[in-house]
Amino acid sequence: MALPKITSPIFTVELPSSGSDIKFRQFTVKEEKILLLAAEAENGAQIVTAIKQVLTNCIIDDVDVDNLASFDIEYLYLQMRSKSIDNILKLKIVEEDVEYFAEVNLDDVQVIFDESHSNKIVLNDEVTITMKYPSIKSIEKMSKDSSSVRGIKYSIDKVVVGENLLSLSDYSDKEIEEFVESFSSKNMSDIQNFFKTSPVLKHTIEYKSNSGDVISREVVGLLGFFTLV
16 A cells, blocks of 8 residues: 655735735645755755745646846745744844844735835836836846946836837847946936835734843845744
């Protein structure tokens, strides 16, 4: 008689960027080993690679993890961790060589949206661009690109000229770079504001100092929640 396969419960989570639902299963021992090895390495790049692998393994829907917005990936991972291990996460905070601990309910951690945020940038009366949020794939491309406009080049989603919609895939890297380098200072300021006000995974934690004082601290981004404790 063959050994039985243990089925995992299926959960649904809403993507912060689009509001669309994604189904996933719980972690198994296989995925926990991947995460444990990454955590022990204490290397940011290895942690991101491990999380990408776990999400790819556990997401049931047809989703390209490489192209998800970074804050979608962060939120998905915490939701997956909550349903697979425990929704209460114990965080270790080290300040001036002193260790403190705080408990976080992962179900309370949300992606924060700035009301002033917009992904549409009006360059002039004729040209408007729509920005896209950085993904693992675009961040990897940026790290290998030495051009001065790499952060912007990989973050433009659409270019609208009058009534015409242009696809950047039809243009060379050089043409795209020349296009970006023609932006005005006001255009660049608006683009910087897009990045500055982009949605972010953020949560305020509280813990007590050795003297008994309650300390509040913001945890921003996934690596702040990635811990062995």
